[in-house]
Amino acid sequence: MTVIVHHLENSRSQRILWMLEELAIPYEVRRYERDKATMLAPPELRRVHPLGKSPVIEDDGRVVAETGAIVEYLVDRADGRLGPPPHRDAALRYRFWLHYAEGSLMPPLLLKLVIGRIPLIGGTAAGKVQPMIDRHLDYVESELASRPWFAGDAMTAADIMMSFPLEAARNRAGLDAGRPATVDWLARIHARPAYQAALARGGPYAYA
Numbered sequence: 309m310t311v312i313v314h315h316l317e318n319s320r321s322q323r324i325l326w327m328l329e330e331l332a333i334p335y336e337v338r339r340y341e342r343d344k345a346t347m348l349a350p351p352e353l354r355r356v357h358p359l360g361k362s363p364v365i366e367d368d369g370r371v372v373a374e375t376g377a378i379v380e381y382l383v384d385r386a387d388g389r390l391g392p393p394p395h396r397d398a399a400l401r402y403r404f405w406l407h408y409a410e411g412s413l414m415p416p417l418l419l420k421l422v423i424g425r426i427p428l429i430g431g432t433a434a435g436k437v438q439p440m441i442d443r444h445l446d447y448v449e450s451e452l453a454s455r456p457w458f459a460g461d462a463m464t465a466a467d468i469m470m471s472f473p474l475e476a477a478r479n480r481a482g483l484d485a486g487r488p489a490t491v492d493w494l495a496r497i498h499a500r501p502a503y504q505a506a507l508a509r510g511g512p513y514a515y516a
Contacts, residue, residue: 311335312366314356316349317342318514320375320472321363325510327379327468329502331386337509375472376410379465390465402459405466413448413473416440417481441481445490448474452489456496463497471497475515 311328315321315337328335340350340362354360357373364373365381372381383391392399416437424434448470451458458466474494477483485491497503498516507516 309334309368312338314338314340314353314362314364314366315510316340316353316362317511319349319362322506322510322513322515323375323468323472324363324365324378324382325506326471326503327382327390327465329505329509330463330468330500331382331389333382333386335509339511376406376469379406379469383465390463390468393460393462393464395460398460402464402466405458406469409466409469409473413444413470414476416444417473417476420481421476438482441477445477445481445483445487449487449490452493456493467493467497472515479515 311333313321313324313328313335315325317339325335325337340353342348343350349360349362351360353362353364356366357364357371359373361373363375363378364371365378366372367381367385372378383389392402420434420437420441423437424431426433455461457463458470471494474483474490478491478494483490503516507513
């Protein structure tokens with residue numbers, strides 16, 4: 309059965325394409341472009357899911373939304389591949405990073421992006437969010453300095469979940485060579501054949 313991915317340009321859905329490539333699950337891409345004025349998803353996505361957000365997948369009659377839920381669904385579909393490692397501590401790290409990506413790291417990044425667009429005061433206000441982001445980036449750096457992947461010695465779905473916020477931070481929120489372990493991690497994921505294949509299937513992606 310082929311998975312249909314409703315894929316919005318420059319969005320969290322790039323992670324789903326990458327994961328499907330890593331798992332070698334057949335999929336079809338239905339690509340959507342953002343509104344050039346608002347940068348929001350087009351209304352056509354509401355025909356797929358009431359929230360009109362991406363990513364959304366269709367698989368065997370099911371419609372699954374939310375990146376984390378889709379990632380866990382695909383791990384289960386692939387009989388546990390890219391899922392939690394067997395050791396309890398590594399499995400706990402896996403679950404932490406799987407949820408940290410959207411629950412803790414992404415909100416201040418999004419806040420900085422939104423308030424930075426407010427005329428006159430946006431730049432000053434965004435600067436006040438940066439120390440919060442720096443605290444997160446320092447934490448991520450300390451963790452990646454101690455092991456090659458977020459959960460342990462092997463790449464998991466936790467790394468896939470962490471890719472989008474760290475790519476966004478590299479693009480617009482101060483992630484630079486001063487955090488070498490994180491920058492090296494980004495270089496390694498970008499070099500993976502599955503990542504490159506997902507880029508080819510999904511079209512231009514500003515954060516790669």
